[in-house]
Amino acid sequence: MENTSGYRNIKETYKIEGTIGKGSFATVKKAKHRETGVRYAVKVLSKKKMNDEEKLAMQLEIDILKQMDHPNIVKLMDVFEDERHWCLVMELMLGGELFDQILEKEQFSETEARESCRQIIDAIGYCHQQGIAHRDIKPENLLLVSKEVGITSLKIADFGLARLLNEDSFASTTCGTPGYVAPEVLMQKPYGKACDNWSIGVVCFILLSGTPPFYEEDNFALFEQIKACKYDFDVETWKNVSAEAKDFIKKVLVANPDVRLTCD
Numbered sequence: 154m155e156n157t158s159g160y161r162n163i164k165e166t167y168k169i170e171g172t173i174g175k176g177s178f179a180t181v182k183k184a185k186h187r188e189t190g191v192r193y194a195v196k197v198l199s200k201k202k203m204n205d206e207e208k209l210a211m212q213l214e215i216d217i218l219k220q221m222d223h224p225n226i227v228k229l230m231d232v233f234e235d236e237r238h239w240c241l242v243m244e245l246m247l248g249g250e251l252f253d254q255i256l257e258k259e260q261f262s263e264t265e266a267r268e269s270c271r272q273i274i275d276a277i278g279y280c281h282q283q284g285i286a287h288r289d290i291k292p293e294n295l296l297l298v299s300k301e302v303g304i305t306s307l308k309i310a311d312f313g314l315a316r317l318l319n320e321d322s323f324a325s326t327t328c329g330t331p332g333y334v335a336p337e338v339l340m341q342k343p344y345g346k347a348c349d350n351w352s353i354g355v356v357c358f359i360l361l362s363g364t365p366p367f368y369e370e371d372n373f374a375l376f377e378q379i380k381a382c383k384y385d386f387d388v389e390t391w392k393n394v395s396a397e398a399k400d401f402i403k404k405v406l407v408a409n410p411d412v413r414l415t416c417d
């Protein structure tokens with residue numbers, strides 16, 4: 154139902170419950186559909202803290218998410234907007250972040266790591282087919298469907314940095330999260346979808362070994378390490394990992410995006 158301002162009021166359709174967490178522009182809350190009783194996650198984005206450029210970027214995130222329909226991408230069910238907020242009604246992910254599982258378990262079995270990687274690659278391959286790069290793949294953006302199902306069912310969230318990229322349009326703004334960022338992004342070269350494949354390589358490396366391939370306290374030193382593609386397979390940590398898995402990492406964590414493995 155629309156009120157006098159022309160906006161639909163989310164509270165008429167959903168009962169807003171507790172807060173799940175907060176990001177820089179967004180608060181994620183739990184909500185219950187008043188008729189069906191089904192619970193969802195609602196990402197509430199405040200327009201107040203955003204400048205016009207950020208508002209446009211957010212509108213883009215919303216437009217991208219609306220197009221997405223893949224079992225390993227958090228589904229956007231509905232969008233409510235008023236003068237001050239956007240409310241994105243999404244599938245509720247009850248298993249928390251993959252990152253927390255990594256911390257809890259320290260190391261996944263290779264079978265678990267392989268299944269997680271397959272799901273991430275499926276989802277990102279689907280984005281790439283549609284000309285979309287995610288640009289911020291990291292464990293915090295990989296959410297688990299439920300605690301019970303565990304690692305076997307994960308979905309990608311947060312397209313805050315995703316941009317529509319087609320073959321001839323390259324993004325060249327530096328974004329992403331330090332440890333996962335591809336060398337070409339750091340070198341401020343025009344870059345495309347291959348930057349996601351690099352980040353997938355970093356995530357897979359962490360899933361297989363429990364340690365990041367690139368790590369320095371200081372960001373400058375970290376960036377130098379990434380640009381030089383300097384990482385190794387510590388003998389003790391990697392002793393139970395197959396040669397095929399290491400070979401996969403070696404073909405993904407490659408500085409030159411033109412020879413890096415694609416999702417296909």
Ligand code: 3AM
Nearest residue numbers: 173174175176181194243244245246310
């Ligand atoms: O605050 P933490 O890190 O615990 O995992 C996301 C993050 O949790 C969670 O909301 C917080 C702020 O981004 N989150 C994001 N999307 C979600 C979803 N669809 C979600 N939790 C459940 N379902």
